[in-house]
Amino acid sequence: MIFRDLFTSRRPGFHVAPLDGDHAAAASAIHSASFARRWGTLELERMIATETSHTDGIFIGGDKKLAGFALSRLVAGEAEILTLAVEPATRGQGAGRALLSTHLENLSRAGARVVFLEVDEGNESALALYSRAGFAEIGRRPGYYTKPDGTVATAITMRATLD
Numbered sequence: 001m002i003f004r005d006l007f008t009s010r011r012p013g014f015h016v017a018p019l020d021g022d023h024a025a026a027a028s029a030i031h032s033a034s035f036a037r038r039w040g041t042l043e044l045e046r047m048i049a050t051e052t053s054h055t056d057g058i059f060i061g062g063d064k065k066l067a068g069f070a071l072s073r074l075v076a077g078e079a080e081i082l083t084l085a086v087e088p089a090t091r092g093q094g095a096g097r098a099l100l101s102t103h104l105e106n107l108s109r110a111g112a113r114v115v116f117l118e119v120d121e122g123n124e125s126a127l128a129l130y131s132r133a134g135f136a137e138i139g140r141r142p143g144y145y146t147k148p149d150g151t152v153a154t155a156i157t158m159r160a161t162l163d
């Protein structure tokens with residue numbers, strides 16, 4: 001599958017590039033704005049630096065402002081997207097699609113043949129994004145997520161094959 005053919009960003013001026021530890025604070029802020037479970041700057045610094053990690057960021061207007069990032073782990077041809085988030089102000093403009101397509105291309109180039117992820121069954125935008133990228137549901141994990149109000153939610157496990 002050629003992801004660049006499937007995804008065309010609606011907004012020009014996005015630029016996707018690998019992230020290093022210098023962006024950990026900005027990535028942590030985006031993660032905190034996106035998920036109930038915060039990832040601190042040090043935690044993200046460590047995750048980005050891990051040998052099996054692949055982290056891409058999407059920037060607006062050159063390399064200055066980080067607007068989103070995707071972090072995956074790749075071992076023995078199998079990748080798992082651990083997180084993918086776009087800052088709230090930039091959502092709905094094609095950044096998620098552009099980020100995911102380049103991230104999958106980079107994982108493929110690094111040797112990934114299959115990619116897994118987990119997503120909250122109520123997360124419609126993420127489910128639409130991943131389905132359109134070729135991910136299909138392969139299982140469910142009831143009670144996997146605990147929300148800030150203490151209620152739990154089911155995780156959908158998805159898988160995509162990279163040609």
Ligand SMILES: CC(C)(COP(=O)(O)OP(=O)(O)OC[C@H]1O[C@@H](n2cnc3c(N)ncnc32)[C@H](O)[C@@H]1OP(=O)(O)O)[C@@H](O)C(=O)NCCC(=O)NCCS
Pocket residue numbers: 034035082083084085086087090091092093094095096097098118119120123124125126128129132
């Ligand atoms: C999921 C997320 C990354 C999407 O980023 P985005 O920049 O808004 O995505 P895009 O603008 O590229 O839109 C991608 C697709 O998502 C879907 N989508 C976007 N916003 C949506 C919404 N509010 N409701 C339903 N679907 C939506 C659409 O199908 C869209 O494709 P289309 O416009 O061709 O129909 C972003 O909403 C986010 O960061 N959410 C919080 C973190 C998260 O849930 N991450 C994923 C779980 S790991």
